Amino acid sequence: MAISIAVASGKGGTGKTTISANLAVALSKFGTEVIVLDADIAMANLELVMGLDGKSTTLNDVLAGNATIEQAIYEGPAGVKIIPAGISLDAFKKAKPEKLVEILSALHDMAEIILIDCPAGIGREALTAISTAKHLILVVNPEISSISDALKVIAIAKKFDTNILGAIINRTTMEDSELSSKAIETILEVPILGVVPEDPNVRRCAAFGEPIVLKYPDSPASQAILQIAARLIGKEYKPEKVEKESFIKKFIKGLFGGIK
Ligand SMILES: Nc1ncnc2c1ncn2[C@@H]1O[C@H](COP(=O)(O)OP(=O)(O)O)[C@@H](O)[C@H]1O
Ligand SMILES: [Mg+2]
Numbered sequence: 001m002a003i004s005i006a007v008a009s010g011k012g013g014t015g016k017t018t019i020s021a022n023l024a025v026a027l028s029k030f031g032t033e034v035i036v037l038d039a040d041i042a043m044a045n046l047e048l049v050m051g052l053d054g055k056s057t058t059l060n061d062v063l064a065g066n067a068t069i070e071q072a073i074y075e076g077p078a079g080v081k082i083i084p085a086g087i088s089l090d091a092f093k094k095a096k097p098e099k100l101v102e103i104l105s106a107l108h109d110m111a112e113i114i115l116i117d118c119p120a121g122i123g124r125e126a127l128t129a130i131s132t133a134k135h136l137i138l139v140v141n142p143e144i145s146s147i148s149d150a151l152k153v154i155a156i157a158k159k160f161d162t163n164i165l166g167a168i169i170n171r172t173t174m175e176d177s178e179l180s181s182k183a184i185e186t187i188l189e190v191p192i193l194g195v196v197p198e199d200p201n202v203r204r205c206a207a208f209g210e211p212i213v214l215k216y217p218d219s220p221a222s223q224a225i226l227q228i229a230a231r232l233i234g235k236e237y238k239p240e241k242v243e244k245e246s247f248i249k250k251f252i253k254g255l256f257g258g259i260k
Helices: 016-029 059-063 089-094 097-107 124-132 144-160 181-188 200-208 220-232 247-255
Strands: 003-008 034-038 081-083 113-117 135-140 163-172 192-197
Touching: 003 016, 003 124, 016 034, 016 113, 016 135, 016 163, 016 220, 034 097, 059 089, 059 097, 097 124, 124 144, 135 144, 135 181, 144 163, 144 181, 163 181, 181 192, 192 220, 200 220
Parallel strands: 003 113, 003 135, 034 081, 034 113, 135 163, 163 192
Antiparallel strands: none
């Protein structure tokens, strides 16, 4: 039986898709079988971040009753199974979000963790995703508008009996104007699962459709996400120390290569 986790936020653009995609890859790297499903059926972009765009059968087709869920599962980076939402407006118009419950139960034997990349806001699609999942992770930014919207999501999750695992604070910059982790924890009254810094490599990777935890595993955002993934599955993660050879060392090695 898989553990289903909705990745939600309230406010748009906090980093739900980035976190869902990279958490999925990180969990998979640690040996967990993961499915990541794009429940943002109107603004699908998980497939772009995962480099899987242009798939013919998507979640919208399944929700519209035109395909089976098995037809919409694709193998993505690091062996993660991905269910893209698709960008066809036609399929989206016919999609029935209520079918998500049925779909999730069909997926339960296919993985250990199912991550659901939710739409922003508290519209019908977001509510369906939050109520369908057993657990929820909030992705917030360290600013008051993001936190106040997250409070609404917390209230909704409680109403649906969806267990809140905690919040990930994304895009921190250490600026004075930012809310501290402690303040966010106090306001939201949920555990802080991790803090992911603002990292220019995130955008770079999104542009090329490559998850940052694979392309730049040593980058600060990757390190934070790997740590959160390890924590979720009760694993200890020690950042690997990559010892960079100095130029001089490389130069000498090049000159005297072979001589010990
Ligand atoms: N830690 C980060 N550092 C820098 N940019 C980020 C970070 N997290 C997300 N972003 C960028 O912020 C934008 C919104 O992220 P996205 O994951 O699409 O948010 P959401 O799914 O919540 O709408 C994207 O351009 C993404 O590349
Ligand atoms: Mg998104």
